[in-house]
Structures are given as structure tokens and as C-alpha cells.
Amino acid sequence: MMWDSNQLPAYKQCAADFEKKNSDITIKITQSGWNDYWTAISTGFISGTAPDVFTDHLAKYPEFSKNGQLVDLAPLIMRDKVDTAAYTNGLYDNWGRDGKQFGLPKDWDTIGFVVNMEMAKKAGVSLADLQNMNWNPKDGGSFEKIVRKLSLDAAGNNANSASFDKKKVAVYGYQNPGAGGMMGQTEWGHFAVSNGFKYQDKPWDPKFYYDSPKLAETLDYLAGLPGKGVSASLENTKSLGADAMFVAKKVAIVPQGSWMITYFKDNAKFDTAWVPLPTGPTGSRATMFNGLADSIWVGSKVQPEAWKWVKYLGSADCQSVVAGYGVVFPAIKGMAEKAIAVQKSKGVDSSAFLTMAKSKTYLPPIADSGSEVDEVIKASIEAVLMNKSDATSALKAANAKANQLVKQ
Structure with missing residues (x-):
């Protein structure tokens, strides 16, 4: 099966x-x-x-x-x-x-970004620009600059323009696929690890670090993107799905795994490119392997x-x-x-994806009671992404619960 x-x-x-x-x-x-x-x-x-x-x-x-x-x-x-x-x-x-x-x-598998190259060319963003992005949780680095150029309102203004209407967005520059549970494989893991976060010391280790400030600032950054009009809210994404939004030309960049290459080739009826993930504050790109x-x-x-x-x-x-x-x-x-x-x-x-496999790679968190831990972490990250809680307090409580579950 x-x-x-x-x-x-x-x-x-x-x-x-x-x-x-x-x-x-x-x-x-x-x-x-x-x-x-x-x-x-x-x-x-x-x-x-x-x-x-x-x-x-x-x-x-x-x-x-x-x-x-x-x-x-x-x-x-x-x-x-x-x-x-x-x-x-x-x-x-x-x-x-x-x-x-x-x-x-x-x-x-590793993770990369799939990009609508027709939109990129129109916005004056080259393939080289996309392949060499950097990111940080303070101002988003060159990644956010590109995402702003690619975000367009109904009148065709991009997010760098003073006339940009973030209440009437036609195309979002970037879409985070969701909360991602304990793994955050396509959602936040790559940003967080390139920012210095680690899930656990080694597979099966009964101690998680979801309360890390590095993860908190990463999630707060992602939670702030919809407010800037460069990303759809989690509620909208949950109903539509980031991949379907990309195919429908509602979003210019989404993160996905190498297992989705065929899906986008068959369904995206426009010019696309796969590019490596941005380099983070640690000086390297990072992907779940x-x-x-x-x-x-x-x-x-x-x-x-x-x-x-x-x-x-x-x-x-x-x-x-x-x-x-x-x-x-x-x-x-x-x-x-x-x-x-x-x-x-x-x-x-x-x-x-091969470039990513040669970058900083990390394993998914592996532990006993995984499904319970997954539910706990997912709920807390959803609260953060929906702006119902700040990341620091939500993750502190969730991490304590997760560590308790693993030790049982």
C-alpha cells in the first residue's frame, strides 16, 4: 500500500x-x-x-x-x-x-521553492536573484524584497508601492502552506533551522526545543506576512491549499518537496522554476532531509x-x-x-533539490508519542499564525507538554 x-x-x-x-x-x-x-x-x-x-x-x-x-x-x-x-x-x-x-x-526528499517565472520576469526578478536569496526574521532580507515585488493588488500595484491596497490583493508573493505540526517540513522548518533552531539533540532524544527563541521569531515573522498583504491568511490557505493557489496564479512562490515535481509540471500551465531555499542568519540554507x-x-x-x-x-x-x-x-x-x-x-x-541536499540538512524529529506531540505543536503554531497568541508564550507551553508526552 x-x-x-x-x-x-x-x-x-x-x-x-x-x-x-x-x-x-x-x-x-x-x-x-x-x-x-x-x-x-x-x-x-x-x-x-x-x-x-x-x-x-x-x-x-x-x-x-x-x-x-x-x-x-x-x-x-x-x-x-x-x-x-x-x-x-x-x-x-x-x-x-x-x-x-x-x-x-x-x-x-528535500524542500525547494517553486516560482511562477512569468510573474518574476514581469516584476524584473531574475532567476539568479531567486537562486541567491537570503532571509532573516527582522526585515526578511532579499527574500522579502522579492516577495514584495511579486505581490500585486487588483490595480496592479506591488507591495513596495505607496498605493498598494493590501485589502484587495490579486497575487500574493509568497504562501506559507500552513502550521506544519511538529515537523514543519515545508512550512517553517527551513526558515527556523537556517535561523539557528534545532528540534532535538538526536533522533529518539526525549527533549524537544520548540520553545527556542529562534523558532519563535521565525513564526512571528511568518505570522506577520498576511498583515503586509504579501501572503494569504492561514484561514484562506487552509480552505484553498497553497499548491492550488499557485496553480491558479494566486501566488508567485510556494515551498514544496521534491515529491511534487510531477504535480506542478502537470498542473501549472505557465513557466515555472525550482530554486533553492534562502540562506538564513546562520550563513547557510537548510532543509529537512x-x-x-x-x-x-x-x-x-x-x-x-x-x-x-x-x-x-x-x-x-x-x-x-x-x-x-x-x-x-x-x-x-x-x-x-x-x-x-x-x-x-x-x-x-x-x-x-540536489543543491539543498548538499546544504545544511536535518532529520525530522523522531520520538515516541509522535502523533500526540504533533497535535500539541500544530495547535500552538496555528494559534501563532492566526495571531491569537505570540510565539514565545504559545511555544513555551506547547514544548513543556511535548516533553512530558515523550517522557511518559
């Missing part, structure tokens, strides 16, 4: 290739959207109908492994001498804990066959097929470059 419809054709091809080599095994792939997906997985665990193999996420697996729902792959990996050094650094280790291994890496893996449900009645399939999904044979579709960057070293070449042949330059 998987959630990303864009990747379905690649994995159907992997399944067909696998079945040719293993005529006694049939692979049935089910795809379901993100929210429905996790509901189906969780209820499947309880009802005994979960898929044998499923795409797993770093924000979800701590809970699944703690509840004994995942097969420990470590003995199988050792028995079959799987070359775990073939994976891009850090991806394999993310899925291990206390000598156990709960997934084989399938891909990795996330990676998915395939896990086996402990209740599977066909575990030997499920392992064969997971091993194949994690192999160069399958990941080379995935790279050939150019939808995501596979986990095995060198495959991302192949995917980028495929994307380039389709008219998309996605090298910004």
Missing part, C-alpha cells in the same frame, strides 16, 4: 518485473490519499486487514514499532547480506533503533514473500526503474542524478 499516486506507475512496473522473477508471488498495490492512508493502516492493524507491505514515514513508524506492529528486518538483512552502504548516507540508520531495523529505504521506507506488518501471513518484495523494492533493480520515471529521488546513491536527468529531458530543472 502507498499514498503517492504519482509514484504508482513506477511501482506497478517494479511489481511486474518482480513477478516475472518470482512466478509464485503476486503483488497487489493499493493507493490511497495521505489522510485516508494512515487511517487504513491503523484500523488495519486492529482489524487484522493491514497490508503485508506498506510505505512508511519517519513521523509514524516510532509508534508502530513501539506497539509491535512492524517486523524487525535486521536478521533478514544480515542473513541475505543486503548491502546497506548502497543507500544515501543517513537514510538506512533513520529506520533503526536498538539494533532493530524497521524499514528499507526507498527514496529521499526525509526518506521513506518499506515496512512489513507483523500480522502478515506471508512474511517470507513480503521480505522478498521489500528487498526487491530496496534494490538497484527497482530503484533504477523508479529513477527512470523521474518522480522522486531513489535512496540508492547515484540514482537521484538519473532522476534529475529524466526530469531535465521533460523540461524540468530539479537540480535545486
